[in-house]
Amino acid sequence: MRILLVEDDDSLAQAVAAVLSKQNYVVDIAADGEAGWELVTVCNYDLILLDVILPKLDGISLCRQLRQEGYKMPILLLTAKDSRTDKVMGLDAGADDYVVKPFDFGELSARIRALGRRGNSSLPPVLEWGNLRLDPSSCEVTYAGNVLHITAKEYSILELFLRNNQRTFSRSAIVDHLWGADTDPPADDTIKSHIKSLRQKLKAAGAPYNFIETVYGLGYRLKPDAKKQKSQESKEEPTPTQQEIFSAAVAKAREDFQAKVGSRITVLEQASNALKEGTLNSGLQQNAEQEAHKLAGSLGSFGFARGSLLAEKIESILQSQTPINQVQSQHLCELVTELQRELEKTTTDEQILSEQRQKMLLIVSGDRQVVEQLVKEAATQGMHIDIAINTADARSAIESSSPDVVLLDLDCSDEVKDSLKLLTELSNRTPPIPVLVFTDRSNFAERLEVARAGGRSFLHKSMPPKQMLELVIQTIQSISVSKTRVMVVDDDPQVLTLIWNLLEPWGIKLTTLEDPRRFWETLTEFSPDLLVLDIKMPHVNGIELCQVVRNDPYWSKLPVLFLTAHVTADTVDRIFAAGADDCISKPIEGAKLITRIFKRLELISKKT
The missing domain is CATH 3.40.50.2300 (Response regulator)
Known part of the structure; x- marks a missing residue:
């Protein structure tokens, strides 16, 4: 692009x-x-x-x-x-x-x-041609599920071909699209080299060598027959690599900006000193005003929100059509000094927000005024934002950016039922994507529909954006499992391995135990947030372990989830009589186990 x-x-x-x-x-x-x-x-x-x-x-x-x-x-x-x-x-x-x-x-x-x-609504969020798949959100390229490790320019060439898959591109056309106007155009051999490298990498991933076809006398295109191939690979979640690259690029931009901003501060200092000495001329004042205006417009983009406000105040004084008096002159000097100090601060605040920056909020609404206010507030919270104006746009954004939470305007589509359908889809995912609904409506029937569809909150549009975003952050924190500790006790090592493989990719800290006789020692050392127990085990059964936990004042509130192969009414009664919070039948269904554990962890967070 x-x-x-x-x-x-x-x-x-x-x-x-x-x-x-x-x-x-x-x-x-x-x-x-x-x-x-x-x-x-x-x-x-x-x-x-x-x-x-x-x-x-x-x-x-x-x-x-x-x-x-x-x-x-x-x-x-x-x-x-x-x-x-x-x-x-x-x-x-x-x-x-x-x-x-x-x-x-x-x-x-x-x-x-x-x-x-919006400008290319006919284009899918993920670009595909046969077994070739390019995800613009994560910048990941795969062929038949195999990741292609390609350069930035090779990526751009592939994206150009995929977005214009019916077109043949000459070498000069590729240069026109992918090389900046201020750079020297590459030689023809450079384009040939990029195409050759792409073909080799595609071939190594399983594609035919002529997947990128040469049309003699015209240029290059994607081979038409390749489109007929159907990849059997399931969609993978976008990797965080592109977000890490983005964060690093912003940090580098901030560093470069700080290195260059000194000359602008110097101009403001010169104007301030000249004003005190009574030698400020119109040229220097106008130059300083322009520099203050640029700083007011750019400092906030690099994390200096207060610096932006100070620059705006400096600009306001320098804009004065009347002579600047002594009080204003002193105030200007103080503002310039304060601005210098602000720019010398470390990035401690950035480090504090670094974890939140990784969180993605998708706002789905066509209400421009509300969206603008929410985006401004979200920026101050250090959240990564995506925006969709309707449910169709939202589905594309969800597939490409995998948001952590969705803020959904109930009126974002022509009919409320479309919004409720999207809400239901997100709630039924594994794990679900939490959705907070906001609307001008407030009747009980619609509140009930939102609750039935799985909405986490029902908010009115009149709610201040800051308060609305606080609820969003609370929702994200309530479902964050990266630091959660889960202890699983089961005498079947295959079950323990299965649960480990299911939960470990989510960042959950796990400990497993086959011998229930070592239960108390492991419990006190590991200090779990959630306990998963099998019922039938040698020496000590799960119900007895649960009773031990409930009898201890320190551990009595620890959530306990049971695994049982005997789902009889009597067994279930005994489980809950012992103090269980939930139970899941064996054989274990991965999606069901993950959903139930996530729900239990969410309830824990809400209580705390």
């Missing part, structure tokens, strides 16, 4: 380009509106990121000019803080969406993904 970024703040532009490049986007940068227009006329772009305030030709005028000339690519505006007029004018001029500076990089990526889905 090729993106044009039109942004006059070079530090911010380079940071955005670096982060997006790590997600396999090709990014060209234009520093003013006229340069942006020139690039559009000579290159084909899939999306434009367009700042509103630009030299030579402002963003709204450029947007209007593009639409008048018939350009259809999605346009995402980058607007200044609280510039409601710019938002309205931009949307009226033909923009598809906007983000407000300072923006969160995760939010920006989510907006780009959402526009990509």
Whole structure:
């Protein structure tokens, strides 16, 4: 996917380009509106990121000019803080969406993904051609289930072929799509080398060597016959690799930004000192005002939310049309000093939020005002965001980004039943994806429908975004099992191995025990959050172990889940009389066991 970024703040532009490049986007940068227009006329772009305030030709005028000339690519505006007029004018001029500076990089990526889905609604979230499968969310490529370890440029070539699978690309067409306008075009041999490398890697994974076919005199394409092949591999969950790459890219962008920001602070210092000495001229004041404006729009994107507010206050003083008085001059000096200190802070706050950053929230709603407020608040919580405007869009997003939790607008589709259907689907997954519903409605019948479909919360849209996001975070924390400790006691080693294989991939800490005579020693050493007991065991049975647990004041509240091959009424009565919380019959069904354990762990979290 090729993106044009039109942004006059070079530090911010380079940071955005670096982060997006790590997600396999090709990014060209234009520093003013006229340069942006020139690039559009000579290159084909899939999306434009367009700042509103630009030299030579402002963003709204450029947007209007593009639409008048018939350009259809999605346009995402980058607007200044609280510039409601710019938002309205931009949307009226033909923009598809906007983000407000300072923006969160995760939010920006989510907006780009959402526009990509909206602009190419006929495209599946995962691109496939026969046994070849490319997941744009995780940037993973597989053939017949085998992972292909390919370079970023090879990935881009494959994605280009898959998104335009009926087209033949010449070498020059590949260069036009995948090499930036500011880079020297590669030689023909470079393209041939990339294609040869791709063919070899595909062949090693089981594909025919001519899976990428040469059409002599024209170029390359995916072999049509290959589409007829059907992969029998089941879909795999996206790996976290791309999220790690994204986080590293943001951290690197922040580091580079900090290294460059000193020159801007110097300009503010010069203006502040000149003001105190009575030598501030209009040129220096205007230059300082521009630097403060850029800092206000970019600092928040790199984790300096307070720095952004300080820069905004500095800009406000320098914008004054009347002479700056002594009190304002002193205040300006204090603000510049405070801004310097803010930028020297360590990334402790980032480290605190690093775990939450890995959590993905999918917001499903077409209510722009509510979504914007939620996205802003989610950014302050350090959450990774994706956005869908309807249930069809949501299903695509769920398959590609695997959210940890979904915030679902009951009115996101034409009929409420479509939203309830999506809610039911997510609740019936193994493990389920928790869904919080928000709506303008409040009648009992709909509350009942949401509860029956498996909704975790029923929220009114009037609820403050901060409170709504707090409930989202509580929901995520309540289902987090990565640090949960589970102890399993069963005399059958095959059962213990089965349970270990089922639970270990979820990050649950496990200990297993075959000999119930070592129960108390293991229990006190391991200190589990949940106990799983077999009933019939030699020496000591599970019911007796449960009674021992319930008789101890410290362990009396420990949740106990029984495994039993004898599901008779008498057995069940004895289990629950001993203090069991749940029981599952043998032979064990993996999906049922996981779901019941997750539900029990969720209840534990709610109680604590």
